[in-house]
Amino acid sequence: MRVMVDLARCQSYGQCVFAAPEIFEISGQEVLEYDSAPSDEWRLHALRARAACPVQAITIGPAAGPGQDLRQPPATRPAADSVGVLR
Amino acid sequence: MSGYPSSRSERVVIVGASLTGLHAADALRDGGFTGHITLVGAEPHPPYDRPPLSKRVLAGRMSADSTGLPQRQDLDAHWRLGNAAVALDRDARTVTLEDGTTLGFDKLLIATGTRARRWPDPDEAALTGVLSIRTREDAVELQARLAARPGRVLVIGAGFVGSEVASVCRELGLDVTVVERSAAPLAGALGAWAGTAAGRLQRRHGVDLRTDTSVVELEGDADGRLRRARLSDGAVLDVDVAVVALGAVRNVEWLAGSGLTVDSRGVRCDPYCRAVDADGRPCDDILAAGDVACWPHPLYEGLLAVEHWDNAVRQARVAATTILHGPVREHTALPTFWSNQFGLNIKVVGVPGRADQVAVLQGSVERAAFVAAYGRGGRVIGALAVNTPRALDAYAEMISRRMSFPPDLNAADAPDPVHVLDLAVPAAG
Ligand SMILES: Cc1cc2nc3c(=O)[nH]c(=O)nc-3n(C[C@H](O)[C@H](O)[C@H](O)COP(=O)(O)OP(=O)(O)OC[C@H]3O[C@@H](n4cnc5c(N)ncnc54)[C@H](O)[C@@H]3O)c2cc1C
Numbered sequence: 001m002r003v004m005v006d007l008a009r010c011q012s013y014g015q016c017v018f019a020a021p022e023i024f025e026i027s028g029q030e031v032l033e034y035d036s037a038p039s040d041e042w043r044l045h046a047l048r049a050r051a052a053c054p055v056q057a058i059t060i061g062p063a064a065g066p067g068q069d070l071r072q073p074p075a076t077r078p079a080a081d082s083v084g085v086l087r
Numbered sequence: 088m089s090g091y092p093s094s095r096s097e098r099v100v101i102v103g104a105s106l107t108g109l110h111a112a113d114a115l116r117d118g119g120f121t122g123h124i125t126l127v128g129a130e131p132h133p134p135y136d137r138p139p140l141s142k143r144v145l146a147g148r149m150s151a152d153s154t155g156l157p158q159r160q161d162l163d164a165h166w167r168l169g170n171a172a173v174a175l176d177r178d179a180r181t182v183t184l185e186d187g188t189t190l191g192f193d194k195l196l197i198a199t200g201t202r203a204r205r206w207p208d209p210d211e212a213a214l215t216g217v218l219s220i221r222t223r224e225d226a227v228e229l230q231a232r233l234a235a236r237p238g239r240v241l242v243i244g245a246g247f248v249g250s251e252v253a254s255v256c257r258e259l260g261l262d263v264t265v266v267e268r269s270a271a272p273l274a275g276a277l278g279a280w281a282g283t284a285a286g287r288l289q290r291r292h293g294v295d296l297r298t299d300t301s302v303v304e305l306e307g308d309a310d311g312r313l314r315r316a317r318l319s320d321g322a323v324l325d326v327d328v329a330v331v332a333l334g335a336v337r338n339v340e341w342l343a344g345s346g347l348t349v350d351s352r353g354v355r356c357d358p359y360c361r362a363v364d365a366d367g368r369p370c371d372d373i374l375a376a377g378d379v380a381c382w383p384h385p386l387y388e389g390l391l392a393v394e395h396w397d398n399a400v401r402q403a404r405v406a407a408t409t410i411l412h413g414p415v416r417e418h419t420a421l422p423t424f425w426s427n428q429f430g431l432n433i434k435v436v437g438v439p440g441r442a443d444q445v446a447v448l449q450g451s452v453e454r455a456a457f458v459a460a461y462g463r464g465g466r467v468i469g470a471l472a473v474n475t476p477r478a479l480d481a482y483a484e485m486i487s488r489r490m491s492f493p494p495d496l497n498a499a500d501a502p503d504p505v506h507v508l509d510l511a512v513p514a515a516g
Contacts, residue, residue: 002155003157004157010476028432061158064156065158066168
């Protein structure tokens with residue numbers, strides 16, 4: 001699972017932080033930081049965060065690339081990497 | 088609509104498999120396109136996100152692997168990664184790749200972006216420890232060097248990327264010298280006033296900032312490792328890591344001889360993202376978007392070339408619309424971008440770099456939470472919001488409506504009185 005926040009659109013409302021504290025945090029006063037490759041166990045939280053975002057800035061999906069397209073031989077995807085949970 | 092691809096046999100080739108390429112493919116499928124999409128990318132990686140490279144990846148708080156962008160749907164695309172396009176034949180409607188393959192297309196989207204501008208002296212640029220930051224590999228290498236705790240890091244150029252690198256160095260507790268030829272950091276994008284404020288901030292965070300100064304020579308040892316930098320004021324710095332942050336160069340060389348209008352500002356487009364040929368005529372079957380494109384924007388004089396994330400995404404969508412339906416939707420989005428450095432949320436809308444006046448209209452610079460509006464010729468053309476991200480939409484609206492400058496806001500948190508400062512008038516681009 002990959003998470004992407006459109007930070008041009010993000011207004012740091014912080015709803016995602018409530019919905020998925022494992023993935024999102026507000027660092028300092030207004031800087032949103034997030035784990036772009038969270039463990040799949042937080043999938044439901046990630047989807048809640050996406051739904052809760054007042055400006056719809058969150059995209060969730062598998063990592064883009066050949067492995068995700070049906071016309072290609074399915075590539076083995078590396079396990080979601082775990083720099084992990086934000087501090 | 089006839090003449091526009093709808094059938095399964097139509098072929099769209101997208102050259103450049105990064106942010107723009109990915110979003111264009113996504114928008115084509117969203118728009119119901121059922122034909123072939125081929126994404127050609129010079130890099131071996133599927134699309135990844137660059138902004139974290141100079142921020143969290145560099146700080147060692149995120150791995151380069153995690154920068155891979157999500158895919159919202161099955162794109163049903165053919166991927167040609169690690170294989171650069173080397174030539175475009177407009178008449179034959181083919182693109183030739185590095186490995187000799189020729190791809191035919193009905194529509195071509197040029198999304199080859201930019202690369203880091205290299206240090207001008209090739210021998211000095213080749214020294215071990217002289218780096219720039221544009222790709223995953225760049226970020227991994229620089230992160231490793233910072234993690235090895237060099238005595239001092241030299242950053243050459245104080246634009247956004249250079250300033251973000253300096254911020255990460257301080258976050259890591261590393262000594263960093265930033266050398267900037269102009270009078271202030273970020274001044275090109277934000278003007279002298281905000282640049283001066285940014286300079287004060289950087290110094291307060293312990294950055295050794297040297298403005299009105301340039302690096303004249305990088306010196307290596309017998310093993311080709313960077314050892315020293317000589318500055319224009321005669322100073323000599325002992326450094327073994329130098330980050331060249333002198334901006335970007337557009338990846339347009341592969342279009343030489345293609346008959347398109349291409350220069351250092353990129354591929355010249357019309358407002359529908361159609362590339363313009365040497366006679367100034369837009370090509371219906373060749374488009375460009377993202378960092379590589381420049382185009383006329385109704386709100387700004389001359390051509391606009393925008394090297395920001397948001398523009399890549401939006402322009403990709405406009406290009407997809409033109410591919411599917413022809414010239415029906417213009418790319419008129421206001422440029423907007425963000426940067427995170429020294430703990431601040433910086434957001435910008437419009438083109439502050441072209442302003443002749445600036446005024447803080449909300450908050451206070453001292454408290455590092457404010458909005459400044461920028462004017463040119465008596466109308467609002469840009470705004471800068473520091474730690475006030477929710478304020479910016481209102482300013483975007485003022486810019487779009489060409490409101491007169493300074494706008495009369497009556498904001499509750501407005502300074503009293505509002506001071507309007509004159510800026511040196513930059514030339515229109
Ligand atoms: C370190 C860094 C930090 C940034 N931070 C921010 C930020 O905080 N906020 C913000 O708004 N923007 C930021 N940006 C800018 C943002 O990342 C770019 O605007 C965005 O990447 C543009 O996307 P693009 O797809 O148009 O071009 P690119 O991302 O440059 O991608 C172009 C792709 O095309 C490939 N290519 C080139 N030539 C060929 C060829 N001949 N054949 C095939 N492929 C080719 C390249 O290898 C590359 O993969 C940052 C950029 C960098 C480098």
